[in-house]
Amino acid sequence: MTNKVQPTELKQWLSDGNEIALLDVREHGPYGDGHPFFAIPAAYSGFEARVADIAPNKTVRMVLYDKDDGLAELAAERAQALGYTNISIMAGGAPAWGAAGFTLYEGVNLPSKTFGELLEIERHTPRKSPAEVAAMAKDNANHVIVDGRPWAEYIKFNIPGGICCPNGELPLRIKEIVPDPETTIIVNCAGRTRSILGAQTLIDMGVPNPVYALENGTQGWFLEGLDREEGADRSYPDAPKSDAELEALRAKAKARADATGVRSTTVDQAATWLADTGRTTYLFDVRTHEEFAANGVVGSRHAPGGQLVQATDQWVGVRGARIIVMDDDMIRAPMVANWLHQLGHDVVVLEGGIEAARGMSVPALAPFVPAELQAMSPADFKAQAGVVQLIDLRTAMTYRAGHIDGARWSIRPRLDRLELETGSSVVLIANDSNTAALAAQRLGELGHTDIRQLSGDAKTWQAAGLNIVATSSDPPDAECIDFLFHTHQRNDGDRTAAEAYIAWEIGLVDQLDEQEKASFQLAAE
Secondary structure, three states: OOEEEOHHHHHHHOOOOOOEEEEEOOOHHHHHHOEOOOOEEOOHHHHHHHHHHHOOOOOOOEEEEOOOOOHHHHHHHHHHHOOOOOEEEEOOHHHHHHHOOOOOEOOOOHHHHHHHHHHHHHHOOOEEOHHHHHHHHHHOOOEEEEEOOOHHHHOOOEOOOOEEOOHHHHHHHHHHHOOOOOOEEEEEOOOOHHHHHHHHHHHHOOOOOOEEEEOOHHHHHHHOOOOOEOOOOOEOOOOOOOHHHHHHHHHHHHHHHHHHOOEEEOHHHHHHHHHOOOOOEEEEEOOOHHHHHHHOOOOOEEOOHHHHHHOHHHOOOOEOOEEEEEOOOOOHHHHHHHHHHHOOOEEEEEOOHHHHHOOOOOOOOOOOOOOOOEEEOHHHHHHOOOOOEEEEOOOHHHHHHOEEOOOEEOOHHHHHHOOOOOOOOEEEEOOOHHHHHHHHHHHHHOOOOOEEEEOOOHHHHHHOOOOEEOOOOOOOHHHOOOOOHHHHHHHOOOHHHHHHHHHHHHHHHHHOOHHHHHOOOOOOO
């Protein structure tokens, strides 16, 4: 029997100084509609794969919760099967948390988003409105717009003329982008957080240029009635090659990290921490994806610095864990650590960076390895149409856009509602092996023994003669638990959604209670 913890006791656990992984096993939609401030998303549809990544220490104190519908119990069984030994379930789930008088926050990446708002208030980060920035095209030719988002976001849309340089890369590359100290720099993102953090990063690095955050990012630009650019391909240049330039940047990054209170650690100490089974330690390489792919240290994890700060809960599932960050220049890691420290994390910079890490013992990661399903070809499926049961596990919106005629949409926590025939074969459609394997595990619990995965994609299905159909409202909105309607249309031309999102970000600070406020440790200027 899994231990039950009441919301009031759990609230105390969250600030008792011991490690805790508070995991919300509901899907993305319900999670984004309301969850405790320190909760980490770990949806049951991909639970085993997610928990193995974000909570690698099997002895960590883990608390699971749902909406009091039995899903947490299912997830607890899966966690126990993976070897986790200290599991509790929050009694009554998310509804009980709210009933106890604690806030259920909308949205995602709550601590990081809230930190951005607190930072702007505390540091008075300079900003310019979209109208002011648009006027610069006429009145101030000597300005540069830097987009602090990752490339995948940037190429969808950006402020006209903007150059992609994710926030984590700014300390290393900004002088190559903006060599003239008189040039005004505007940093933007899609909303507010990365605009503020990017601008403040440059200010804290001591760049001589005038630096501003674009108020409300691309959404503010849209709300001002200004046109965005789509499909741009302007990206940051290579890092400086001059030893003198790099040394000057290192000195600035170290000075900022020291002023914030960030510590460094030796390779020997880091190795000891990583071998400690009594506490969670993350080792993050904060460089670009290309750099990590080229020569990342085996056993370390890639977490691009800007996104690690922007969405820490994507990588760090344990409150109170140790975080070690590293790079190969000793510029990016100290600045990332500067922000993680202020976010309230126990973070250190690895002395000597990547090359030093190659000489230490890094325990191998133990990723979740799904059971392999037997594949069924589209041709074989067509020959057996009407005999097998076809379940589409892709996202609800993907299903709506186009699916094989006769396929039923579902997701792992809803499979028991399909009332499938246990004596007939079940064929699964999924974008990845984890999703299919985890759904198959649940189907096995429900009595199914012949479960396969359909091979190919929409093109191969059509080539095999299978009919692809679209359904605008199937599944209905209420069933689309993998989709967060709260934020969906904010970047798609919906003024109401964009305005609501901006208001949500700005309003986060006012919702904080004393415990949540105390989790941050903002540094002075």
